[in-house]
Amino acid sequence: MDLSFLTELVLILSMSVGVLFFCHKLGIAPIVGFLVAGVICGPGGFGLVKSVHQVEMMAEVGVVLLLFSIGVELSASELMRLKRPVFLGGMVQISLTIAAFAGLSVMAGFDTKKGLFLGFLAALSSTAIVLKELQNRAELESPHGRTSLSILIFQDLAIVPMMLVTPFLGNATGDLASSLGVMLLKGMGVVAIVLMLAKYVVPRLFLTVARVRSRELFLMATIVFCLSVALLTASVGLSLSLGAFLAGLILSESEYALNALEGVLPFKDIFTSLFFVSVGMLVDVNYIVAHPFMVLGAAGAVIVIKTLGAGGAVLLLGYPLRTAIAGGLALAQVGEFSFVLAKVGMDAQIFSQDSYQLFLAASVITMAVTPWLIQFAPAVASRICGHPKPKDEQDDGHESLHDHLIIVGFGPGGQQIAHAAKRAGIPYLVLEMNIDTVKREKKAGQPIRYGDAAYPAVLEHVGIKNARVLVVVVSDPTATRRMVATARGLSKNLRIIVRTRFVGEAQELLDLGANEVVPEEFETSIEIFTRVLVEYLVPNQNIERFILEARGANYRMLRTPDLPVDGQKLLTPQLSGMDLAVFTLEKNAPLAGKTLMESQVRKEHDLTVVAVNRDGQTHMNPDGAFKLEEGDKVYVFGMQEDVVEKSRLFSPA
Secondary structure, X not given: OOOHHHHHHHHHHHHHHHHHHHHHHHOOOHHHHHHHHHHHHOOOOOOOOOOHHHHHHHHHHHHHHHHHHHHHHHOHHHHHHOHHHHHHHHHHHHHHHHHHHHHHHHHOOOOHHHHHHHHHHHHOOOHHHHHHHHHHOOOOOOXXXXXXXXXXXXXXXXXXXXXXXXXXXXXXXXXHHHHHHHHHHHHHHHHHHHHHHHHHHHHXXXXXXXXXXXXXXXXXXXXXXXXXXXXXXXXXXXXXXXHHHHHHHHHHOOOOHHHHHHHHHHHHHHHHHHHHHXXXXXXXXXXXXXOHHHHHHHHHHHHHHHHHHHHHHHHHOOOOHHHHHHHHHHOOOOOHHHHHHHHHHHHOOOOOHHHHHHHHHHHHHHHHHHHHHHHHHXXXXXXXXXXXXXXXXXXXXXXXXXXOEEEEOOOHHHHHHHHHHHHHOOOEEEEEOOHHHHHHHHHOOOOEEEOOOOOHHHHHHOOOOOOOEEEEOOOOHHHHHHHHHHHHHHOOOOEEEEEEOOHHHHHHHHHHOOOEEEEHHHHHHHHHHHXXXXXXXOOHHHHHHHHHHHHHHHHHHHHOOOOOXXXXXXXXXXXXXXXXXXXXXXXXXOOOOOEHHHHOHHHHHOOEEEEXXXXXXXXXXXXXOOEOOOOOEEEEEEEHHHHHHHHHHHOOO
16 A cells, blocks of 8 residues: 555645744744745655645645635625626736736847736736635625635636637647637536526535435535536636635525535635645745845736736725725735646746746745735735825715714615614714715615725714714724724714624724724624523513623623722712613503603602603703603613613503
């Protein structure tokens, strides 16, 4: 039995463990560690691994599973909303990059065909690295994350015509137009098959599998389905990763999406790590040592030109300069499919072995620095952008706005808040960075503006100094922190409420000036235990009391995590558990038409009416002769459990 490959695989994994340990200690991105491990193990390093081809095959599985997981998380409906950045943004990015490299190549004395081929190689970015880093930083839902993903999708489509054109840039002969036409027909056929699978086959298949209630069977069915669609696209000349992405999209709209994603994640992490190791194995260290300045110069040129090209594409889509810079830096590296294309170019004798090694060395360097480019992109953008002015053409007279609500982000959360504010008669404005959303919602009558709330000028444009509440519901944690800090610097009395994904992010936002931080995972747990209590027929009043206690205890903990025991003596025990609430007095409610004396609100129900708002006029501290009328907004003060239980007094029996 030949165990040589298994021995080399164990060696690779052991080397990766050691390198990752030191990367973690030094605060270096894991991807860099995998690349370094590949350089050490590969033929260009110490030559510890001979079975490079087998490693590359396993690495391809990692890229397939990565794209499958991205497809599951994205969903087909979301992809349809991204069609403009996919096709327009992707086309502009590739065109600008190819034109720039072709022009520089001609100026350097190369022929036009070689210049175009170099443009092909540089135009593609690393789907595996960019998406993995954006996932790790929870930035895939951010504006620059979405635009980066869109452009990467188009690049995966563009690799097909590039592969067809490359031989004709060498010495190949044949009919290019007919080849492209055949490929287009094959692609349309694949799309038709995928749509049929999504509608008729996959739901029935996974329903049958799910009924067995076997995790092993479900996982096996998921992996077989993913690889089958990937092989289908590869069989017609498209990429494996594109097929895996389509497979993920098919499952994304089904009830099986989360189970499928959970099953493949461990395999995705292992095989994706092997991909980065395999890339490192391609590097010839001796070539880098012999030509250090040439390699570094080529890598620097790629990063600068690709940042400008991708950033220009993002700007053309209507996004602000900050998003363009972040998106450009995220796509500044050379992609994994460029290595495949480079081999085709070698076979077509477009460039020499030395040029190939220069390309490999520069490409791996651009990949290695990508995690740092993504990490420092916000700081670079802030330094370059300064204080931009909002791009909304209309001046809506924000000076006249007063006591209004500002909603940052118009996803599902922002839409719900806007809907509630509209029904309650609260004046509000929305800030959103997706230009397509802004145009669509503005036509629908929403008071929405295009702008980045991280900048003072944008917030001043929507009357931040006169606003009462700012609600931040965006999915970019880095941008959220900047927005909170900027808003607090502009207004000390503003109430800032922030949604975040995890409880661990709350304290930093509170330190930056947020008044309330609502972690999604905490609120989700409340919703879950509420449904559990309902299932056990616990009375609604008790459930609401439990919710109040849970929120009160947890959010106080978030605000005062380091409160010493003695410091609790500073609290006023008499006010512990008290609450101020407002109720609208509805028609035929028990209190409607009664004076405060007649209703015995304080004596019998332990509630104190501190104010009543009627027809826009507020009556403070009403006396016993004050009669409550239908439509009054009654402000009451009392113990939390009394406020919850006695809310029935303001609604019809």
